[in-house]
Amino acid sequence: MKRIRFVALFLLIIAIIGCKKDYHQLAIEFERALPDTMVVLSEQINEIDHFVFYKNKSNTELYRYNLETKTKDIIQPELDDFEVISGIYMGKENIIFLKSDGGNLVLFMIYNLKTQKFKEGDYLMEPVVDETDKTIKGYMEYRNNFQPPHSFVYDFDGNKISEEEMQNDEEETEYESMNSSSNEGYQKHEKPLQEFRCKKCGQRVAARNTIEAGIKALHGCEPAGSSHSWDYIQY
DSSP states (O other): OHHHHHHHHHHHHHHHHHHSOOHHHHHHHHHHHSOTTEEEEEEEESSSOEEEEEEETTSOOEEEEETTTTEEEEEOOOOOTTOEEEEEEEOSSEEEEEEESSSSEEEEEEEETTTTEEEEEEEEEEEEEETTTTEEEEEESOSOTTSOOEEEEEETTSOEEEEEEOOOHHHHHHHHHHHSSOHHHHHTSOOOOEEEEETTTOOEEEESSHHHHHHHOSSOOTTTOSSOOEEEEOO
């Protein structure tokens, strides 16, 4: 009787092992079946997660396929009216989204693969992506009112690699004029962008003054009321 029980237990263990899913093989099969319009970014396969992350070639949508449940989710940060995703890039631990309202100013939204949550990163103007070096380069004008813009380099995890003051003859001439005591010289140059944050609802806007911030705000001040109360954020 003991021998029968032992054999039965052994056969049960073999059956369980044989039924265990090979998620790496399932991932390979799934990826091979994807259309040419999709690009695989990452496999996240461990004791808890069994995912394949992939995006469309237009670089605007990220998908997460669950190998266990055979279901697909679209992963994206919260978008206000007129906001769009203009790029999705795979880092070592994060996937970075470039979010903008169609202009040249973008916000990094960083999706962490471990926590599967978004966090807000930095702003960058006119970003240039180098997929070979896995870097994003751009600049910002609003370090303060009277300094030249700074150029930045970020990696695909959203980490800042370098920051340098932009210097050339044209920029030096412009900013020397802005720094002069002559009001006439100052008025000839448009004030650089600053960042404003509403003290009531937390909405953030890159603008040159509070009036422009109110115009560029994508929605009213909720739930505190209809009028924003802008607070300048010093960088």
